[in-house]
């Protein structure tokens with residue numbers, strides 16, 4: 692879909708957002724950042740995470756791990772909310788007792804505040820996916836990047852009735868050191884992914900399931916979409932996949948902060 696900027700964004704995705712090794716460096720980076728952000732929280736990451744209220748600075752590194760440990764998955768749902776598809780995704784998640792992380796586009800959140808509230812009420816977490824989903828934002832000025840991130844944070848928080856996004860995911864993985872630092876200073880952990888379900892390309896629900904099961908050993912954070920076109924394959928795939936993952940003993944968690 693054009694909004695995703697064609698094939699070019701995959702390169703950035705792989706370079707910037709995918710991976711399994713970045714989290715290991717989180718503790719030292721957090722400690723290094725704590726002085727700069729004035730948080731005074733040079734504590735080990737585990738206790739900082741447990742104690743950190745929303746809005747406190749978090750690590751600037753791109754998170755991939757799950758807060759439920761090694762045999763867990765993080766379901767992440769991008770680009771909504773959408774009046775047709777988000778309710779269907781919410782139903783599948785509810786039917787399976789699974790909590791997910793919704794990376795919302797600011798303008799979508801503003802247009803559909805009732806959906807943002809439903810997501811929050813169901814116990815899911817919010818993630819800032821910028822105002823307008825510009826996958827080339829890493830080539831733009833810091834001022835532009837800041838507007839995309841901070842304005843979306845405001846739009847999502849207003850739509851939710853005051854619940855702030857806990858993560859920031861750059862569209863197409865177009866993170867920059869600046870945008871990661873800015874998001875972290877607003878309490879939003881930069882969020883990557885390990886498994887691109889490729890649901891956006893509509894390869895058929897069986898292919899979506901096969902991609903996830905093949906790539907899941909590489910890391911827990913799985914990318915799906917609830918907007919940007921017909922997402923019926925995504926809904927069908929989730930309905931089959933969630934019980935199957937549960938049978939395989941996976942826990943369902945949130946990305947680490």
Ligand SMILES: [Zn+2]
Pocket residue numbers: 769770820824862863
């Ligand atoms: Zn997206």
